[in-house]
Each structure stands twice: as structure tokens, then as C-alpha cells.
Amino acid sequence: MARIMAGMGTSHVPGAGAAMDNGKTGEPYWEPLFTGLEPLRKWHSQNVPDVNIIVFNDHATSFSLDNYSTFTIGVAEEFQPADEGWGPRKVPVVEGHPELAWHLVEELIFEEFDMAVAGSLDVDHGLTVPLSIAYDQPEKWPTKVIPLCVNVIQYPQPTPLRCFKLGQAIRRAVDSFDKDLSVGIWGTGGLSHQLGGERAGVVNPKFDNTFLDNMTKDPMANTRISHTDFIREAGSEGIEMIMWNVMRGALNETVKEVYRFYHIPVSATAYGGLILENE
Numbered sequence: 386m387a388r389i390m391a392g393m394g395t396s397h398v399p400g401a402g403a404a405m406d407n408g409k410t411g412e413p414y415w416e417p418l419f420t421g422l423e424p425l426r427k428w429h430s431q432n433v434p435d436v437n438i439i440v441f442n443d444h445a446t447s448f449s450l451d452n453y454s455t456f457t458i459g460v461a462e463e464f465q466p467a468d469e470g471w472g473p474r475k476v477p478v479v480e481g482h483p484e485l486a487w488h489l490v491e492e493l494i495f496e497e498f499d500m501a502v503a504g505s506l507d508v509d510h511g512l513t514v515p516l517s518i519a520y521d522q523p524e525k526w527p528t529k530v531i532p533l534c535v536n537v538i539q540y541p542q543p544t545p546l547r548c549f550k551l552g553q554a555i556r557r558a559v560d561s562f563d564k565d566l567s568v569g570i571w572g573t574g575g576l577s578h579q580l581g582g583e584r585a586g587v588v589n590p591k592f593d594n595t596f597l598d599n600m601t602k603d604p605m606a607n608t609r610i611s612h613t614d615f616i617r618e619a620g621s622e623g624i625e626m627i628m629w630n631v632m633r634g635a636l637n638e639t640v641k642e643v644y645r646f647y648h649i650p651v652s653a654t655a656y657g658g659l660i661l662e663n664e
């Protein structure tokens with residue numbers, strides 16, 4: 386009786402969060418990004434689910450490199466914003482949905498996904514920037530959130546296919562939850578970027594747009610990109626795009642692209658935003 390209604394993919398560029406927090410969205414650098422986000426925000430204002438499952442990555446904010454899990458679900462009542470760099474954003478606390486989160490933990494583990502469980506988890510720009518991209522600056526976030534954290538920081542990272550299959554298992558788990566709930570699923574991160582090293586600044590619009598096209602046209606093609614391909618084509622942090630595969634796996638085989646927005650530059654990356662509805 387719980388149902389996944391739609392999915393969103395979005396980059397989580399921390400600078401975009403800082404632009405909102407510091408009232409700079411109208412500045413010439415940021416204005417094209419926030420103008421392009423207007424239709425996405427309009428869609429969100431008209432399609433508010435009870436819960437959003439937000440697939441994101443921690444940037445060594447809450448997880449130390451001494452202790453890293455491939456997939457982690459947050460089961461807490463609430464999650465505090467935290468961050469490196471600019472520090473914790475002054476955004477509302479993120480309310481969880483422990484009942485659905487524990488149901489996901491149980492079903493996913495029975496489906497042989499060995500999920501780690503976080504009873505306490507501070508959430509960084511990987512999760513709070515997508516919330517601000519969707520909902521702007523409310524007093525309180527309009528939905529509950531289940532944080533699902535994917536390791537893209539510490540090698541070895543999960544495969545793009547494993548991420549897609551996790552999404553499929555999430556879909557089955559949501560479908561078997563015995564309460565009327567509307568659920569959204571977000572894949573975050575990316576698109577192509579590399580923050581350090583000799584190739585810092587890599588951005589690859591052709592790779593990004595093919596990935597976005599394949600979200601509707603051929604989602605399995607996005608599961609066949611190797612880690613090496615990601616690094617070569619999309620830069621070392623382009624690997625964040627595998628989190629979009631979790632979102633895509635949780636949707637129907639056929640989906641409708643209701644909005645797409647792609648913009649360069651946004652800090653060191655290409656911003657990509659996509660809304661997909663189940664057909």
C-alpha cells in the first residue's frame with residue numbers, strides 16, 4: 386500500500402547551498418541555475434510525498450575512513466545537518482521515518498543486501514542541498530526523509546549494476562509496506578566532476594547527457610559503465626552518478642521524463658536535474 390510515485394536526480398553542489406543560505410541566488414553567476422530550477426521546484430510543490438528516500442553520499446562528514454559501509458540506512462527520528470567546508474547549513478532538521486526505514490532494512494537484508502543501520506547520522510550537503518534544490522527555504526521540510534547513504538568515497542565502491550539492483554529491491558520493499566504512504570526516491574550527486582589532482586575541473590557534457598538520456602531510453606546502459614569509465618569520462622568524483630541508478634532501479638521499467646535541466650558551470654561540476662514519473 387505504500388507506493389513510489391516518482392524519482393528525482395540532482396547534483397548536490399555545496400556552493401549552490403551556500404548561495405541559497407547567503408542570499409546570492411540572484412547574482413549573475415547563480416541566476417541561470419536557480420532560474421532553471423524553477424520548473425523543478427514547481428513540480429515538487431505540486432507533488433509532495435509523505436516520505437522521500439534520499440540516496441546520497443557522505444563526504445567523510447559522519448563516517449570516518451576508519452569505518453565505512455557500502456550501503457547505510459538511517460533509522461533515526463531525526464538527522465542533524467552537518468558539513469565540512471562551510472560548516473553545518475542553517476536548514477531545518479531532517480525528520481526521519483523509522484517505521485518505513487526499519488521495514489526497508491529488514492526486507493533488503495532478507496533480499497541479501499547487507500545494509501548497515503545508522504541509529505544516529507548527521508547529514509551533509511549530499512542530502513541537504515538536494516532538499517533545498519527541491520523545496521527552497523521552508524521553516525520545516527515538507528516531507529519525512531529516509532537517508533540511504535552509498536559509499537562513493539572509499540575504494541572499492543559498489544558497482545553501478547549493484548546500485549540499480551538495490552533500487553529494484555527498495556521498490557519491492559516499499560510495495561510490501563502495509564500502510565498508505567506516498568514515497569519519492571531521489572538519486573543525488575554528480576554529474577561529471579573532479580575536485581583534485583592533475584585533471585581537476587574535468588566536465589564532460591557528452592557523457593552526462595548520454596547518462597541522462599539513458600535514464601528514460603536505456604537505463605541498463607547506465608549499469609554497464611565501469612568504474613574506470615567513470616573516472617576517465619566523468620572525473621574521479623563523477624562516480625557519484627551511480628547513486629542515480631538506485632533511484633532509477635526503484636521506478637517502473639518505463640518512465641516519463643517530466644523535467645530535465647543541465648547547466649555548466651556550477652562550481653567545479655555540471656549541474657544535472659531530472660524528474661521521472663512512473664508510467
Ligand code: DHB
Pocket residue numbers: 397398399400444574575578580622625651652653654
Ligand atoms: C563540489 C561538488 C561536490 O559533489 C562536492 O561534494 C563538493 C564540491 C563542487 O563542485 O564544488
Ligand code: FE
Pocket residue numbers: 397444511574575622625
Ligand atoms: Fe559530492
